[in-house]
Amino acid sequence: MGECVNGLKLVDKINVSIGQDSKSNSLIGVLDIYGFESFKTNSFEQFCINFTNEKLQQHFNQHVLRMQQEIYTKEEIDWSYIEFVDNKDILDLIEKKPGGIIALLDEAWL
Numbered sequence: 001m002g003e004c005v006n007g008l009k010l011v012d013k014i015n016v017s018i019g020q021d022s023k024s025n026s027l028i029g030v031l032d033i034y035g036f037e038s039f040k041t042n043s044f045e046q047f048c049i050n051f052t053n054e055k056l057q058q059h060f061n062q063h064v065l066r067m068q069q070e071i072y073t074k075e076e077i078d079w080s081y082i083e084f085v086d087n088k089d090i091l092d093l094i095e096k097k098p099g100g101i102i103a104l105l106d107e108a109w110l
Helices: 010-017 044-074 088-095 101-108
Strands: none
Touching: 044 088, 088 101
């Protein structure tokens, strides 16, 4: 994320606000669906696009995969269970109030 806020990159500002060690190699990962654009750093706009993709992935997992598996079980259809990652923790990290990233950013710039 390359969007500058008061001279700091947005991700740096978030890391500072949550007490992230500046020497850490850890980062916040959000689904980035492969496309035609490849940026060395992403803007806040790209973060929002990727966040939306995470929301869409969760919706797909809940309403297609999980519900379909429930139907197979109910109808006693022979099938193999398919595991998929639940991204609720990532979404909570970003959007949950009062401690999510978006809520913290909103509070910091009020």
